[in-house]
Amino acid sequence: MATFFGEVLPVISRAVEEDDDNDSESEFFESRVTALWTRAAKQSMSESEGKLPCEILIIAVGPAATGFIQTYVIHKNYEIIAGLFSGLHEDDINTLSQKTPTDKSCFLYRKKDCPKILVCQCNITVTPEQAFSFTEQLFPSINLEDAYVSLLCSAHTSEYKADIPISDMEVPFLRSLRSTKYLGTPLAPYVDQPNIVTGLPAQCLSYCQVNKVIAVLYVCYTDSIQVDSPTMRCFLPLIQSTPIKDIVEKNPKADEMLRTIVDLHTKHNTLYL
Numbered sequence: 185m186a187t188f189f190g191e192v193l194p195v196i197s198r199a200v201e202e203d204d205d206n207d208s209e210s211e212f213f214e215s216r217v218t219a220l221w222t223r224a225a226k227q228s229m230s231e232s233e234g235k236l237p238c239e240i241l242i243i244a245v246g247p248a249a250t251g252f253i254q255t256y257v258i259h260k261n262y263e264i265i266a267g268l269f270s271g272l273h274e275d276d277i278n279t280l281s282q283k284t285p286t287d288k289s290c291f292l293y294r295k296k297d298c299p300k301i302l303v304c305q306c307n308i309t310v311t312p313e314q315a316f317s318f319t320e321q322l323f324p325s326i327n328l329e330d331a332y333v334s335l336l337c338s339a340h341t342s343e344y345k346a347d348i349p350i351s352d353m354e355v356p357f358l359r360s361l362r363s364t365k366y367l368g369t370p371l372a373p374y375v376d377q378p379n380i381v382t383g384l385p386a387q388c389l390s391y392c393q394v395n396k397v398i399a400v401l402y403v404c405y406t407d408s409i410q411v412d413s414p415t416m417r418c419f420l421p422l423i424q425s426t427p428i429k430d431i432v433e434k435n436p437k438a439d440e441m442l443r444t445i446v447d448l449h450t451k452h453n454t455l456y457l
Contacts, residue, residue: 220267222266225294232327236327239330242334243385243388245335256432259433290307295431304322310384319391333400334422335401339404340409341353341406345378356407357404358372358402359373360403361375361389361401363389371402402422404419413443
């Protein structure tokens with residue numbers, strides 16, 4: 185059993201009989217996301233008609249996006265108010281700092297001096313089977329009526345189709361998608377057809393579209409297999425020209441933090457080479 189925020193979260197044991205019933209139960213559990221909230225978050229919900237007040241919600245998916253957010257946004261004056269967990273096993277390594285590449289947990293942070301600023305960090309790849317459950321656990325608990333939602337993720341350039349060769353493009357580069365509720369012009373060009381975005385970022389944007397929430401999705405396309413500094417820095421324009429700029433505090437140790445993140449992922453990826 186694993187304990188988070190004073191609550192007990194069940195984990196799957198690998199020491200089970202490999203029959204169809206147990207396999208089905210395991211698959212169901214691993215596709216189901218569980219959200220656990222701190223007492224402070226529950227108190228805020230109880231005072232606001234069951235939902236967290238929110239003006240800006242940032243959702244970072246994947247190591248590049250979360251590395252950027254860790255370095256430039258939540259490095260100071262943020263607190264964890266919720267965790268979203270799925271598919272935990274007894275021997276999985278999980279950290280509250282999300283500095284372990286094998287983390288299977290996502291955390292929701294709140295700015296201490298401005299509690300209407302929320303940031304969700306998903307260091308892992310949330311599977312398509314988990315994505316719907318993830319949005320159903322997170323979004324209904326947040327008041328998004330007048331909020332600005334920024335979704336950040338990355339993808340490899342091998343997945344990108346363009347009229348010109350990728351070798352002729354400056355890599356990494358940003359592309360965007362938006363909900364119809366967002367009436368402005370995104371900072372980056374739109375994702376060109378026939379390219380698509382999948383997984384959790386797509387599920388989150390779809391939720392915002394259906395529920396008429398202001399949202400913009402930014403995808404960083406990179407040619408790097410491993411997390412690197414240029415890929416994380418590709419998101420920097422967002423803290424200069426979007427509503428995010430109003431909540432960012434300068435980080436004098438940004439370069440050092442980026443190097444640390446790159447080193448952690450490099451060591452993990454080369455561990456068994």
